[in-house]
Amino acid sequence: MAAPELLSDEGYRADGRRPAELRKVRARMGVFAQADGSAYIEQGNTKALAVVYGPHEPGSPRPLPSRQMRGSRSKALPDRALVNCQYSMATFSTGERRRRPHGDRQAGELALHLKQTFEAAILTRLYPRSQIDIYVQILQADGGNYCACVNAATLAVMDAGIPMRDYVCACSAGLAEDTPLADLSSPEEAAGGPRLVLALLPASGQIALLQLSARLHQERLEAALEAAGQACRALHAVLDRVVRDRLREVTALLGD
Structure with a gap:
């Protein structure tokens, strides 16, 4: 698909959205009782x-799926928590059925980006000599994979009760001509045009990750x-509603 074809003459994209319009977002927290925090997002x-x-x-x-994440006491940081990401x-996430090992290069790069993103957001100095493990998995891929993982991880970290400076909201952007x-x-x-990925802390405007x-x-x-x-910022409003719904749900369970 050539860049000019990304927008119709009426200003609509192939899936019917306006240029600045988000895809529909659905999310929920607390999907795994065994974990300290968990979340699912579409x-x-x-x-x-x-x-x-x-x-x-x-x-x-810990009930972790990979030895890569177990860490050791020698890696403990004296002044803050160690954040590990996978x-x-x-x-089955794409139509291309091939084995994707945990250690492939792209997965390693994205795990590093996640680590950098959440080190900027989590108040790690509240937990010296400790470790926080964040696992993300794409179940179905249709663009914005890293961004969906950041948004899901934000909800999961909040579900675990780990303090953060702010929500971390991520979204991609591109250009159809101008x-x-x-x-x-x-x-x-x-389509092959320039693509920008942004992870933002909306309240302060601090950029946790910017990739072009x-x-x-x-x-x-x-x-x-x-x-x-x-x-x-639009995603922040959506994620905030999900967190508030989860808070009401937990409060109601405690009240019972």
Whole structure:
């Protein structure tokens, strides 16, 4: 799909959205009773699951799916918590059925991005000599995979009761000629145009992660960044409703 085809003459995208419009978002928290925190999110047809364990003592036995995340007491940081992240894609997440090992290069890069993002958001200094493990998995991929994982992980960390500076909301943006598009779907990503990924702390405006797939003129970059920022703020309102619904649910259970 060529870039001009991303927008119709009437200004609509292939899936019927306006340029700045988000895909439909559905989310819920507390999906796994065994974990300290968990969440599931759907952004359009992209579906992600996040599970959080901790804070706990490094090296302590946890029901973790991979040895990579177990850590050891020697890695404990004296002044803050160690944040470990693991990213994976389910073998059935795309139409291409192939095995995706936990240790592949792309998964490792995205896990590192997640680690950097949540180190900027979690109040790690409240938990010295401890460890927080964040697992995310894409169950269905249709664009914005990393962003869906960040948003799911934010809800899971909050479900675990771990203090954060703010929500972390992530969204992608691209350009159809000079028109910025927010929250790209898989066909829009496959069009090959420049793609920006933003992870934002909405209250302060602090950027936790900014990634750009190609060079852009400053004016076009500012337009794409503004579109991603507005989308992150819209996502913040959605995630905040999910957290408030979860709080009411937990309060009602405690009241019973």
